Amino acid sequence: MPSVRHGDLWLRLLSAVTLVVVWEVAAALAASPLLPGPTAVARALAKLVGGGPLPLDLAITMWRVAASFTLAMVAGTAFGILMGHSARADSFLDLWLVLGLSLPALVIIYLCYIWGGLSEAAAIVAVALNKVPNTAVTLREGARAIDQQLLQVADVLELSPGRRLRQVYLPQLYPYFMAATRSGLSLIWKIVLVAEAVGRSNGVGFRLSIYFSTFDITNILAYTVSFVAVVLAVEGWGVRPLERRLTRWRA
Amino acid sequence: MSLDVAIARKVYRRDADEVVALDDLRFLVPPGQLACVVGPSGCGKTTLLQIIAGLDRAFEGRVRRPEGKRLGMVFQTPRLMPWLSVRDNVRLALDPSPTREGRAEELLREMQLGPSLDAFPAQLSGGQQRRVALARAFVNDPDLLLLDEPFQSLDAPTAQHLRELLLALWARKRPTILFVTHDLREALSLGDRVLFLSRGPGRVVLDLPLDLPRPRSPDGAAVEAARKRLLESYPDLLRGLAASSAEESAA
Numbered sequence: 112m113p114s115v116r117h118g119d120l121w122l123r124l125l126s127a128v129t130l131v132v133v134w135e136v137a138a139a140l141a142a143s144p145l146l147p148g149p150t151a152v153a154r155a156l157a158k159l160v161g162g163g164p165l166p167l168d169l170a171i172t173m174w175r176v177a178a179s180f181t182l183a184m185v186a187g188t189a190f191g192i193l194m195g196h197s198a199r200a201d202s203f204l205d206l207w208l209v210l211g212l213s214l215p216a217l218v219i220i221y222l223c224y225i226w227g228g229l230s231e232a233a234a235i236v237a238v239a240l241n242k243v244p245n246t247a248v249t250l251r252e253g254a255r256a257i258d259q260q261l262l263q264v265a266d267v268l269e270l271s272p273g274r275r276l277r278q279v280y281l282p283q284l285y286p287y288f289m290a291a292t293r294s295g296l297s298l299i300w301k302i303v304l305v306a307e308a309v310g311r312s313n314g315v316g317f318r319l320s321i322y323f324s325t326f327d328i329t330n331i332l333a334y335t336v337s338f339v340a341v342v343l344a345v346e347g348w349g350v351r352p353l354e355r356r357l358t359r360w361r362a
Numbered sequence: 363m364s365l366d367v368a369i370a371r372k373v374y375r376r377d378a379d380e381v382v383a384l385d386d387l388r389f390l391v392p393p394g395q396l397a398c399v400v401g402p403s404g405c406g407k408t409t410l411l412q413i414i415a416g417l418d419r420a421f422e423g424r425v426r427r428p429e430g431k432r433l434g435m436v437f438q439t440p441r442l443m444p445w446l447s448v449r450d451n452v453r454l455a456l457d458p459s460p461t462r463e464g465r466a467e468e469l470l471r472e473m474q475l476g477p478s479l480d481a482f483p484a485q486l487s488g489g490q491q492r493r494v495a496l497a498r499a500f501v502n503d504p505d506l507l508l509l510d511e512p513f514q515s516l517d518a519p520t521a522q523h524l525r526e527l528l529l530a531l532w533a534r535k536r537p538t539i540l541f542v543t544h545d546l547r548e549a550l551s552l553g554d555r556v557l558f559l560s561r562g563p564g565r566v567v568l569d570l571p572l573d574l575p576r577p578r579s580p581d582g583a584a585v586e587a588a589r590k591r592l593l594e595s596y597p598d599l600l601r602g603l604a605a606s607s608a609e610e611s612a613a
Contacts, residue, residue: 282445
C-alpha cells in the first residue's frame, strides 16, 4: 500500500520470504504427501491454471461473491436505514436481527438448500442471508448518527430530493457503508466456499471438497493460494481505493 | 412585501412538562431593513428563526414571508458539508443552471476565499468556515436572510471583519435581514432597528429604531453612547442580557 514506509516494506518482504522458507523446510523434514512444500504447490498451481479447472472455478466463485454481496448490501442497507429512522420498525425487527446474527452459517446454508433446492439462487441467497444482519446493524448506527442540523440546511436551501440524498444524506452513511463492506466481504469470502462445498458442483469450494475426499493436499493448497491472492487483490485494488475516495475529506 | 411575524404561542413538551418558548411575539420587518433581535439566552431566539425559516411548523399563529422569494440562512455553527469542497458547499445553494455557472467562485473570490476553493471545510479556520457559510447564504441573492448569532465565538477582529462583509453584501442587494444576537453592541452596530425580546417565554418588549450614521463600530463612540442611553432608560430590560452574555461566554 502507498502509505507503507520504506523500511516497513523490507520488513514485510522479509516476513513473506521467511514464511515460504519455513514452509519449504518443514515440508522437506516431514517428507510426507500430507505436507507438500511451496515448490510442489506452485507446480500444481501452474498445471491447474494452464488448461485446468481453476480459472473457471475462480470466476464462478467470484460471481457468487459479487451477487450475494450486492444482494446483502442492498437488503441490509434498506433494513438498517429503516430501523435507524423508525423506532417502531426497530422494535419490531430487532428480534429478527438478533436471531439472524446468532444463526450459524451452516444452518442457514442447509435450510436454503432444503427449501430452495440445490440451485444457484439458493446458494447466493444463503450467502447473502449470512451477511444481511451484520450490514443492517452497521447501517442502523449510521442512520441514527445522521446529523439533523445538516438536513435542516438542505431544507432551507430547498434542495431537490435527489441532491438532498446524494450531497447531504448519503455521504454521512459512507463510513458506515464502507465498514459494512469490509466486514461483509471478509465474511462472504469464508462462507461462499462452505455453500459451494455443501451444494454446488463447481466453484472453488466444490473443488476443495473433492480434493479433501481424496486427501489431495497439494491441490487444496494450490486452490487456497490462488483464492487468497484474488481476495487480497480485490481488497487492495478495489475496496481500499474506494474507501479513500469516499472519505478523503476527512484528511 | 414585508416579513410579517405573529406567533401566538410556541410550546415545547419535555416529558410531562410544558415549556412556553414564545408567547404573543409579533413584529413586521419592511423590505430591505436590517433588523436585529436581541435577547437573553433561552428567550427563544433560535426557535423564532426556525419558525420563520419553516423548519419548525408546530406553533400557533402565522408567519408571512415574502412569497416565492429566496431564503438564506446562517446558523450558529457554519453547518458546512464536510465532504464537499468550499466551492461545492456554496454551489449547493444554487440551482444547477448554466446562467449561474461561476457565481459561487466569483463570490468566494470576492470574499478572499479564492485560494481555498477546492479545500474541504476541515482544512479551514473557524473564521473562514463562517465566511463560506455566509457565501452560501448570499449566493442565490436571497430576499430574506436569517442569521442566528453567526459570528459567535470568533475573535473580535475576525467577527468585525465578517460584520463589515455582511454589511457590504447587504448594501449591494438590499435583502431583508433578521440578525439574532445576544450581544447588544453588535446589534447596535449593525441594525436599522433593534427588537428586544424578554427572558423566556420570548415577547418583544422594546422595538427601537436606530438611525446612527454608518459605518459604525461595536466599540465606537456612537454605539457606546446609544448603549448608555438605553441602559439608563431601560435598566430592567437589559439586566438579564448582560448576565446572560457572561454565562454564555463562560459556557
